[in-house]
Amino acid sequence: MxxxxxxxxxxxxxxxxxxxxxxxxxxHLLEQGRLDKQNVVSISVDQARRWARYEREWPITNGQLYA
Known part of the structure; x- marks a missing residue:
C-alpha cells in the first residue's frame, strides 16, 4: 500500500x-490483486490525471456544480 x-x-x-x-x-487496484505493480501505477496515474482535468472543468463548491 x-x-x-x-x-x-x-x-x-x-x-x-x-x-x-x-x-x-x-x-484500490492493488487490493483487487489482478494487475502487477507497473500496470497499477500506469493506470492510476492516467485515471488521476483524468480526474484532475474533470475537477478543473466541472468544480463542485458547496454542493453546487459550476462550469
Whole structure:
C-alpha cells in the first residue's frame, strides 16, 4: 500500500491532490490483486490525471456544480 509519503516515483510529478487520487486508485487496484505493480501505477496515474482535468472543468463548491 502506498501513502502520501511513500509512493512510486512515477507519481512524483503530479500535483499533491492528483497524487493523492492516484494513490487512492492504485491502492484500490492493488487490493483487487489482478494487475502487477507497473500496470497499477500506469493506470492510476492516467485515471488521476483524468480526474484532475474533470475537477478543473466541472468544480463542485458547496454542493453546487459550476462550469
Amino acid at each position: 502506498w501513502t502520501i509519503n511513500h509512493f512510486p516515483s512515477a507519481m512524483r510529478s503530479l500535483s499533491p491532490s492528483t497524487r493523492a487520487k492516484a494513490i487512492e486508485i492504485a491502492n
